[in-house]
Amino acid sequence: MKIIIINGPNLNLLGKRETEIYGTETFEYCFNKLKEQFSTIELSYFQSNIEGEIISKMHEVGFHYDGIILNAGAYTHTSIGIGDAVKAIPTPVIEVHITNTYARELFRHQSYIGPNAKGVIIGFGLDSYKLALYSFL
Template sequence: MKIIIINGPNLNLLGKREPEVYGDETFEDFYFLMKNKYNTVDLHYFQSNIEGEIINKIQEIGFSYDGIILNAAAYTHTSVAIADAVKAITTPVIEVHISNTFSRESFRHQSYISPNAKGIIIGFGLKSYELAIKAFL
């Protein structure tokens, strides 16, 4: 099974950024733990702060992978373009968020991606990604 995790803006700062919200573990450390724990899965990772690069990656792999775990971060609440990219592909997408977006600012309660996602996992910290991997398995 071939799965990719795609992270959006500012998630490259995990471990440093607002540890009270996002924890103190870097995503790279977590990713390597997941690669080792799920070593039968061909697991990939991509992060960008740039909306167009995220769209390009979704289009590039959206017909050949078995699953996409997408945390579009702030673009979740603003990007019709990323939502359209998710809608245009055949690879199923699970939308993931580290924090419970519904316990935060009201603008974070809207997701343009959710209507086109296979499912949504929010609020379980980095464990949200592992839950998405398990959902695909």
């Protein structure tokens, strides 16, 4: 099974950015734990702060991977293009968020990804990625 985690803007700063909201663990540390725990899955990771790069990566992998775990960060609430990319590819996408977006600012309650995703997991910290991986098993 081949699954990719795609992270959007500012998620490269996990562990340093707003630690009271996102915690002190880096995504690289989380990713290495996931690779150990799900060793039978060919797991890869891509992060970009650029909307078009996220869309291009989804086009690249979205026709031959078994799953995509997508945390588009703030683009979730603004990018019709990323939502359309999820809709355009046959690979199932799980939308994830580290925080409970419904407990945050009102603009974070809208997702352009969720309506086209296989499912949405929010609010479980970095364990949201683990839960998304379980959904593909």
